[in-house]
Amino acid sequence: MATIHDVAKLAEVSVATVSRVLNNRGYVGAETRKRVEEAIRELNYRPNKVARSLFKKKTTSIGCIIPDITNPFFPQLVKAVEQTLNEHGYTVLLFNSEDRLDRMDQILEVLQTEYVAGALIVSDQVKKKHLDKLDIPVVAIDKIISTNISSVTVNNYENAREAVRYLVGRGCRKIAHLRGPVGVYTSEERLRGYQDEMTQQGLPSYIANGHYQLSASIQATMELLQQHPDLDGIFAANDIMAVGAIKALARLGIRIPDEIKVIGFDGIEWGMTITPELTTMEQPIVELGNKSAELLLQIINGQVKGPKHYRLDAKLVVRDST
Amino acid sequence: MATIHDVAKLAEVSVATVSRVLNNRGYVGAETRKRVEEAIRELNYRPNKVARSLFKKKTTSIGCIIPDITNPFFPQLVKAVEQTLNEHGYTVLLFNSEDRLDRMDQILEVLQTEYVAGALIVSDQVKKKHLDKLDIPVVAIDKIISTNISSVTVNNYENAREAVRYLVGRGCRKIAHLRGPVGVYTSEERLRGYQDEMTQQGLPSYIANGHYQLSASIQATMELLQQHPDLDGIFAANDIMAVGAIKALARLGIRIPDEIKVIGFDGIEWGMTITPELTTMEQPIVELGNKSAELLLQIINGQVKGPKHYRLDAKLVVRDST
DNA sequence: GTGAAAGCGCTAACAG
């Protein structure tokens, strides 16, 4: 690998001049610039990022922390994030935290000593105090960590109400909710949306916990129907649980959507592969990823002052389960 | 952030001594060591990785290049890789290449200038010559790039034959193969396995291309059955296509497994959520990821000389589709 | 306009 010195020697200038043309900063004579560019090409020179980082105390890597890479929602998100970041010359350092605080502490320390330029965090466990130690720009995705930490989230509450309203509009009156795990931001918001809408509609609530998981939701659905055989609608807080519900209903021999209608939340591809295909509130995952990455970049470049909070909307996608 | 100088000053020693206790290299008096450790703790000092990397010309990041993060197979792989690597103090730099060569060139250059310690690559496009430029250790996963580049793969050929044999054992005689994309290593190997086994069994072959994709495989299955209504078995080269086949069969009103049996290849969770649940050749994904990461680490640490090639076996998992 | 030189934080000879 050629260094800046090699280029300087070949172009018969000082390293300072090479650095100037590299960064397009300061005055450089047209003649000189040409000679330098020539030398760069000839040596196939690429500036060493590590050396640059040491001086700048900042790399072009962005830490991206997600709780569970095997949940299909996150890879899609990461893909969008990665795409935007790569376009701007940044690189993604990926961390799978399992949303465990001890892992998180480790990760945050790594981010610090690796001089990452910023971090994108999806976590229910991280609180403001954890982030206070580190002084790099952060954007929270999908959950709000604190009002003074920027975020891009989905309108879980309102969109959940919309899902319920849709079911009501399709004639459902006894609608159960398969809720996600306790303490998880999105899960609590969707639950709140369900409850408020049911109350406003003057309808009774039936709630079971499916923990955002397949097997748990199958179990939960079974129990729900045992206790309330006359349910005519299920609003699952995510698609995986909706798939579980449909699986349980199939086992019980209950016809969808005739006897009972099912709607999910997320919009993962998976929902389209089952029979009947799943109606769902589709999250704008790509937009969520792009927007978060762009916002972070803006903060890094100082193009934006205080914390910003964006809220995107999920969109109803009607398929065969309703 | 405290630097090594701060520690040295507080402990009243030179930076060299601090460096020695940090790296556990060279002689350090017991008394001195204690004072240094004390100072480190007091200042909550963490060595700066970037500075260290600049000197060593090597970071503790490992580049991980995968073709498609939205294919559930890869996130599972990345998770296993990440886990092993993190345990050893390494960090994952993730790149989604779409398996496009132009992206790949960019990525390889980044790996170079970022001083990554090594790379894990899943790609059908990358050839030996691309990797020759860069002189960092590489392990190819899931595909063999060249005999002198280490690899960890799955026994696609033999395991495909096993899948076919199983179908034959269950009484199938007219077995079609939904093949993956042309030119993709795993896809070609599985196709070869299918063909050889069918020939040996003295059975006729029926092949359609599902491109490893859901929609394409639905289409392909429809056409297959239109031309050969008497098929009694389908071996799909991956689970996604198997899911597509099952979906197509459902539309055609063909009963599984009574009229036709379906087996996939991969073992992704998805296969368990559809009805009927999918029989498949389950790949040892976690082992694949762990093994690759370990091998790479060994190469990095010089614990292993020439290129090594490991081949793991997929395992038959019988569920309801056969 | 351009160059010399200091320094980012760390490691590894080389002395002593």
Next chain:
DNA sequence: CTGTTAGCGCTTTCAC
């Protein structure tokens, strides 16, 4: 056993 020193490759004052 411990300290001094010279860089790793780059950027940025500060002179000229």
